[in-house]
Amino acid sequence: MIFASDNWTGASPQVAEALLVAAGGYAPAYGGDPLSADVAAAMSRLFEREVSVSFVGTGTAANALALAHVARPAGVIFCHSTAHIAADEAGAPEFLSGGGRLHGITGAKGKLTPEMLEAAIGLYPPEAVFHGQPASVSISQLTEAGTAYSADEVSAIAVVAKAAGLPLHMDGARFANAVVGLGVTPADITWRAGVDMLSFGGSKNGCFAAEAVIFFDPEKAKGFDFQRKRAGHVFSKSRFIAAQFAAYLARDHWLDLARHANDMARLLADGIEAAREARLALSPDGNEVFAFLSRDADQRLKSAGALYYPWPASGLGVGEAGEGEVLVRLVTSFRTAPNEIDQFVGLID
Amino acid sequence: MIFASDNWTGASPQVAEALLVAAGGYAPAYGGDPLSADVAAAMSRLFEREVSVSFVGTGTAANALALAHVARPAGVIFCHSTAHIAADEAGAPEFLSGGGRLHGITGAKGKLTPEMLEAAIGLYPPEAVFHGQPASVSISQLTEAGTAYSADEVSAIAVVAKAAGLPLHMDGARFANAVVGLGVTPADITWRAGVDMLSFGGSKNGCFAAEAVIFFDPEKAKGFDFQRKRAGHVFSKSRFIAAQFAAYLARDHWLDLARHANDMARLLADGIEAAREARLALSPDGNEVFAFLSRDADQRLKSAGALYYPWPASGLGVGEAGEGEVLVRLVTSFRTAPNEIDQFVGLID
Amino acid sequence: MIFASDNWTGASPQVAEALLVAAGGYAPAYGGDPLSADVAAAMSRLFEREVSVSFVGTGTAANALALAHVARPAGVIFCHSTAHIAADEAGAPEFLSGGGRLHGITGAKGKLTPEMLEAAIGLYPPEAVFHGQPASVSISQLTEAGTAYSADEVSAIAVVAKAAGLPLHMDGARFANAVVGLGVTPADITWRAGVDMLSFGGSKNGCFAAEAVIFFDPEKAKGFDFQRKRAGHVFSKSRFIAAQFAAYLARDHWLDLARHANDMARLLADGIEAAREARLALSPDGNEVFAFLSRDADQRLKSAGALYYPWPASGLGVGEAGEGEVLVRLVTSFRTAPNEIDQFVGLID
Amino acid sequence: MIFASDNWTGASPQVAEALLVAAGGYAPAYGGDPLSADVAAAMSRLFEREVSVSFVGTGTAANALALAHVARPAGVIFCHSTAHIAADEAGAPEFLSGGGRLHGITGAKGKLTPEMLEAAIGLYPPEAVFHGQPASVSISQLTEAGTAYSADEVSAIAVVAKAAGLPLHMDGARFANAVVGLGVTPADITWRAGVDMLSFGGSKNGCFAAEAVIFFDPEKAKGFDFQRKRAGHVFSKSRFIAAQFAAYLARDHWLDLARHANDMARLLADGIEAAREARLALSPDGNEVFAFLSRDADQRLKSAGALYYPWPASGLGVGEAGEGEVLVRLVTSFRTAPNEIDQFVGLID
Numbered sequence A, B, C, D: 001m002i003f004a005s006d007n008w009t010g011a012s013p014q015v016a017e018a019l020l021v022a023a024g025g026y027a028p029a030y031g032g033d034p035l036s037a038d039v040a041a042a043m044s045r046l047f048e049r050e051v052s053v054s055f056v057g058t059g060t061a062a063n064a065l066a067l068a069h070v071a072r073p074a075g076v077i078f079c080h081s082t083a084h085i086a087a088d089e090a091g092a093p094e095f096l097s098g099g100g101r102l103h104g105i106t107g108a109k110g111k112l113t114p115e116m117l118e119a120a121i122g123l124y125p126p127e128a129v130f131h132g133q134p135a136s137v138s139i140s141q142l143t144e145a146g147t148a149y150s151a152d153e154v155s156a157i158a159v160v161a162k163a164a165g166l167p168l169h170m171d172g173a174r175f176a177n178a179v180v181g182l183g184v185t186p187a188d189i190t191w192r193a194g195v196d197m198l199s200f201g202g203s204k205n206g207c208f209a210a211e212a213v214i215f216f217d218p219e220k221a222k223g224f225d226f227q228r229k230r231a232g233h234v235f236s237k238s239r240f241i242a243a244q245f246a247a248y249l250a251r252d253h254w255l256d257l258a259r260h261a262n263d264m265a266r267l268l269a270d271g272i273e274a275a276r277e278a279r280l281a282l283s284p285d286g287n288e289v290f291a292f293l294s295r296d297a298d299q300r301l302k303s304a305g306a307l308y309y310p311w312p313a314s315g316l317g318v319g320e321a322g323e324g325e326v327l328v329r330l331v332t333s334f335r336t337a338p339n340e341i342d343q344f345v346g347l348i349d
Helices: A013-022 A034-046 A059-069 A092-096 A114-122 A151-163 A175-182 A224-230 A239-274 A295-303 A338-346 B013-022 B034-046 B059-069 B092-096 B114-122 B151-163 B175-182 B224-230 B239-274 B295-303 B338-346 C013-022 C034-046 C059-069 C092-096 C114-122 C151-163 C175-182 C224-230 C239-274 C295-303 C338-346 D013-022 D034-047 D059-069 D092-096 D114-122 D151-163 D175-182 D224-230 D239-274 D295-303 D338-346
Strands: A052-056 A075-080 A101-105 A133-140 A168-172 A197-201 A211-215 A278-280 A288-294 A325-331 B052-056 B075-080 B101-105 B133-140 B168-172 B197-201 B211-215 B278-280 B288-294 B325-331 C052-056 C075-080 C101-105 C133-140 C168-172 C197-201 C211-215 C278-280 C288-294 C325-331 D052-056 D075-080 D101-105 D133-140 D168-172 D197-201 D211-215 D278-280 D288-294 D325-331
Touching: A013 A239, A013 B013, A034 A052, A034 A239, A052 A059, A052 A224, A052 A239, A059 A092, A059 A133, A059 A168, A059 A197, A059 A211, A059 A224, A075 A114, A092 A101, A092 B224, A101 A114, A114 A151, A133 A151, A151 A168, A168 A175, A175 A197, A175 A239, A211 A239, A224 B092, A239 A278, A239 A288, A239 A338, A288 A295, A295 A325, B013 B239, B034 B052, B034 B211, B034 B239, B052 B059, B052 B224, B052 B239, B059 B092, B059 B133, B059 B168, B059 B197, B059 B211, B059 B224, B075 B114, B092 B101, B101 B114, B114 B151, B133 B151, B151 B168, B168 B175, B175 B197, B175 B239, B211 B239, B239 B278, B239 B288, B239 B338, B288 B295, B295 B325, C013 C239, C013 D013, C034 C052, C034 C211, C034 C239, C052 C059, C052 C224, C052 C239, C059 C092, C059 C133, C059 C168, C059 C197, C059 C211, C059 C224, C075 C114, C092 C101, C092 D224, C101 C114, C114 C151, C133 C151, C151 C168, C168 C175, C175 C197, C175 C239, C211 C239, C224 D092, C239 C278, C239 C288, C239 C338, C288 C295, C295 C325, D013 D239, D034 D052, D034 D211, D034 D239, D052 D059, D052 D224, D052 D239, D059 D092, D059 D133, D059 D168, D059 D197, D059 D211, D059 D224, D075 D114, D092 D101, D101 D114, D114 D151, D133 D151, D151 D168, D168 D175, D175 D197, D175 D239, D211 D239, D239 D278, D239 D288, D239 D338, D288 D295, D295 D325
Parallel strands: A075 A101, A075 A133, A133 A168, A168 A197, B075 B101, B075 B133, B133 B168, B168 B197, C075 C101, C075 C133, C133 C168, C168 C197, D075 D101, D075 D133, D133 D168, D168 D197
Antiparallel strands: A052 A211, A197 A211, A278 A288, A288 A325, B052 B211, B197 B211, B278 B288, B288 B325, C052 C211, C197 C211, C278 C288, C288 C325, D052 D211, D197 D211, D278 D288, D288 D325
16 A cells, blocks of 8 residues: 555566666667667657657756756746645756746646736736746646646646747656546647647656656757756766666557556545545546545554655645545555555545 | 777676666655665675765766865865866766866876875965865876876875865766775775765666765765755665665675776786787776777777777876877776677787 | 835935045055955944954845855745845845745735744755755845834744754845834844844945945854855955945944934824825834825825835735725935925825 | 056046936936936947947956856856956856856967867867857957957957857956057957957946946847846946946046056056066056066065066966066056156166
C-alpha cells in the first residue's frame, strides 16, 4: 500500500532492460550517439512535427531551465500558487532564471483560468519599471491537484499568454497520465493548444531518471544547450537517458504504464467514493487521488502500513477538510497492484 | 581503437546489474532510501572518517556546486588554466556561484605549484575592493595533462590555501585513476593532505551517471542540499545513483576498473615510447596518454579507424609539438582491450 | 498641492550647500576621504555604538544588497506583502541575492506580527529541501501603510527572527519620519530592539541621493564592500554622498526636516478627519496619509491640480473603500507648505 | 601635484551650480522630469541621431549593465586584459550578467586588434557547448593605457564583432578626453564606427556622479530599465543626474573640461620627455601619462608630496621598466593647474 508518490517506484522492466543493453560497447559522448538521434526522431513522430529535444537530469531542471531560457530581467513567471515550480523546487526557477519571480495564482482544482491569468498579468503594466515585467506562463499537466487541463482550457490560457507576448510552458512531470486521462493526442494538448515548451517527464512513470525539455519550435531552442551545460545538465553518457526514453516511447509503453496507474487511481477513487469514512476531494483525472479521510480511517490505514502524505488544502482549490477529517494525497503508479487498492479500500468503512 | 574519451564507454557489468536489481520494488524518494545510506557509510569507510556524501548528475555539477557552496561575493576561484572547470564547463562554476571568476594559472604538466598559487592570491589584496576577493582553490586529480599530484604536492598547495583562508577543492573526475596511479589511499591524497571537498566521479570509470560531492568535514556540508536542489540536482529516484556507487565501491571494483585502464595506458605509452614516429609528451600517471605523433602516423591511425582527439598544447605545460608533429590525447578505460593497444601501436613505425 | 511622493522634492538648502562646498579641491576616491570618516563617526554617535556605514546609490540597492549579504541558497526573505522590496523594486532583492524568494505576509496596517512571522517561517521546516530555507526578515519603518512599528513591536518580531536564526533588516527609507513620529531614539528602535541591518534613507527627506546600509555589528559587514562593488554601488566620488549625510545629520537637521513633514501630515489628517467627503484609512505615524475620498472630492482635487496617487487597498490592511470612494496616498515632505494643506482641505467638503 | 586619478577632483563650478538650482521645487520622480528629457534631446543632438539615454550611478554599473543587457547563457565578453571591466570592477560584469565570463586579450598599448579579437572568438566555435558562446565585445576609449582608438581602429574591430554577431560596447569613462584627443565627433567615433552601446562617463570629468548608458539604436534599449531597476540603479531623484549632464553638455562644457585635462597631460608629457630621469612609456592621447621614472626621481617626487600610483606594466603593452625604473600613471583633470605640472617637472632632472 505505497501511495506516497510515483517516484517511490523503480523502473519498468523494459526500461531497465534497455539500459542494460546500452551499457555495452562505446558511443560518442554528450549526445552525439545514435540513440539520442533516435529519441529525437521518436519525439517528433509522437508530436506530429519536428521538435527539439534536450535531456536534463530532473524535472526541476527541466522546468527551471525552460523558464530560464525565456527569462527577462525582472521577469515574472505566472503559475498556480501550488505549482511544483512554486512550492517544491527550492527556488530553482528563480535561481536558474537569474532572479525571476513566481507570481502564484490560486485557482480552483489546481488550475489557472484565463481570467485570473489576465488579471495577474495586468498587475505588471509595461510602463511601470517598479513591479517587473511578465516573462512567461507555466501550467502543470497533471496539476498539483491531480486534475488535467482540457485542450480547450489550455488554448484559452494560451490566448491570454500570447496576447501578452508570453511563452507558455507546460510542466509535464505526469504528462503521460494526463494524455491517457484526457484521451487526447500529445500534439493536441500541447503545441496545437498553444504550448511552446514542455517538460516531458519519464522518471515518475517507469524510468530511472529521464527528463527532457521539448521545444515545439526548434528555432526557439537556440542556445538552450548552454542553459543546460552551465547548470551541469549536459550528461557525458547522455545515451543512457536516450536509452530510457527509447524504451519508454517504443510501442506506446509510456501510455501503457500511465494507463495502468490511472486505472488504479480510478479503482481507488471508486472505493473511496463508496466508503462512509472517506470522500473524494475531487475526481481524479490521472494517477493522483485527493481524498478526505476520517481521522479514524487515517489512523487505521497507517497502522496497517499504508504510506501516503497528508496534504495542505491551502491554495489547492479542492475544498477544506471538515471536522475530524484529514486531506490526503494518494498516488498510484505503473507498479501499483490491484490488491494494494483492495487492501486499502478494505480498511475504510 | 577508441581513445576519444573514457566517457565513450558504457557501464561495467557489475554496475549495470546493480541498477537492474534496484529497479524493482519501492523505495523512499529523494535520498531517504537504504542504498543511499549504505553508500554514505561505504564512503566514510573508504575515506577513514565520517564524510558527507551528496549525489549530483554530472561532474560539472559536482565541481560547480561545490565551488558555489564556498563562494563569496566578487569571489575568485584559483585553478589551472586548463582545468575542466575553466575550459570545459561553459561557465557553470561562474554561473552557479553567482558570478564568481576563475583565475587560471599556467603551471607545467597541468599542475599548480604552491609558489604560483601564492603569487596569484597576492594579486587580490584584502584591502582592495576592485579586484575581487579570493574564495577557493581547485585542483584536478588527475590533471588535464593526465598527471597526478602526489600527496606532498597537494599538501603544499593546501598550506598556501589555508594560509589565505581558502577551502581546497579537488576535481576527481578521474580520482580512481589517480589513486591507483599514485598507489595511495583515498584518505592520504585528500583530507589528510588538506583537501576540503572532492568531486568524486564514477561516470568515467564504469558508471552510467554517478557523481558525488564529498565534504570531509560534514559540518561544512550544511546547506549544500539547497545548492543541489535549486540547481535541479536532487534526484527523486536518488537510489539509482546510490545503486551505481554501491556496486562501484564494493570489493574495490572501482579500483580494479581504474587499474585496468591505467595498465592499458602504460602499455600504450610503452608502445609509443618505442616508436620512431611518436614520442610521449609526458609519462602518464593514470589513463590519459599525451603524445606527439608524426603527421604520417596520425593520418595512418585515423584511416585505420582510431578515434582520439588532437589536443591544444597551449597552457598544458607538456612542451610544444615539433615540425610535422601533432599533440594528441589518448584515453583508455576499463573497457579498453589489449588488442586495441596492439593494433594502435602496430600502426606506428 | 504635491502629495505624489516625498521623492518629488529637491534637496534641503543645507544639504545642497554642503555639496557645493565639497565640490572644490581634491579628495581621495572610493571612500578614503575625510568626510566619509566623519559620517561614519556621526552615525556611530547617533546610534550610540560603533556601527558600520556603507553608502549606496538608491534605497532599492540598500535593501537588496543588505538582504543579499545574508542570503542563503534557496533562501527565503520574510516581509510584508506590500513591502517596497516585494512590490516596488522589480525583483532587485531576488536578483542581487542570487535568486532569493520573498515570502509576503499580509498583516493589518502594513505590519507583520510575530505570530504571522512564526507561522510563515514554520512553512519551511529545516529538514525539507523542497521549499527553501529561511534567510532573513525585513520590516519597513515607516511601513507602506505609513505606520510605524513601536520598539516593542520590533522587539517581538526580532525575538521570532532570532529564534529561527534569522537576521532582521529594517527598510528605513522613511526612518527619520518614524523616529520623529514615535518619539524614540534611533538606537532604541533599531539594534536595542534587535535590528541587525538598517537601510538608512536620506533621499526622501532632503538629500539628492544619499542612502546607506548600517550594520549594527561591524563584524557582520565583512565582505559587504564586495557586495556593493559588484553591483556598481561603490561610488568613486563617494565623498559627495558623505557630504550630503554630513549636512543631513548635523545639528539634527534630518529630524527637523522629518518633523516638518510629519506635522504637515498631521494637519492634513486633521483636515480630512473633519471633512464629510473624506475619511482617514488610518491615523498617520509619519508623513504618509492614507484616506478614502469620495469620487467627487477626488475629481475636484485633481481638477484643482492636486497631485497624488490612488492606492491599491489590497494587502495593505487598512480596510476597503466603500461605494463611491477611492483610497489615496498623500505624502508630505520637508518642503510641504501649510498653505498646500489648507488649499487641499479647503477643496473637500 | 595630485595625479592619482581624475576621480579625486570635485565637480566643475557650472555642474555644481546646476545641481544647486535643481535642488529647489518639485519634479516627477524616476526620470519623468523635464530635465531628463532635455538631456535625452541633447545627447541625440550630440550624437547626430536619436539615441536612448539611461542614467546609472557609476561607471561600473554602466559597463556591467550594458553588457548584462546583451548577455547570453554561458556568454563570453571579449575585452583587453587590462580593461576596467576585467581588472577593476570586482566581477560586476560577471555578476550582473548572470555568470558571464571575460576573455582578456593582451594587445599593445592597451588596445585590441581585429586579428586578436578574431582569434579569440575562434576559440568558442558555435558547435561546442563546452567553452561557452561569444556574447559581446567591449573596448575602452580611452584605454587603460591612456591611448585612444582611431575611428578606423574601432571600425576594424566592429567588423569582426559584427561578423560574429556580437554587439560592440565602448567603455567611455574618459570618452570626453578621447574625443578631444582624437579631434573627432562623438558620432564618428561611436555608432558610425560600429559601436552599439556606450558607457558615457561624466564623473571623471567634472560631474559629481553622472553616468549614462547610450544605446545608438533605441530599439535595442528595450527592457534596459529593468536591468537598471533590479540592480538598484533607477534613481528616484533622477533629475539630479540629469541636471549634472545638462550643465556638462551645455555649450561644450564637457569638451572644454577635457581639453584642459588633455593639455595638462601634454605639458606633463613634454616635461617628462625632456628629462633625463624619466621617459614616456607612450605618448598620451588623452589625460593619462604613463611614464618610467628613475627610482630617485620617484622618491623625490613623493617626498615633495606628489600623488600618483605605480602601475603594473603587465598586460598593458607599454614596454617594461628598466633596471632602477618604475612605471607610473599620472592622471590630469579639468582641475589640474599648470603650476602643478611645473612643480612636478621641476623635480625631475
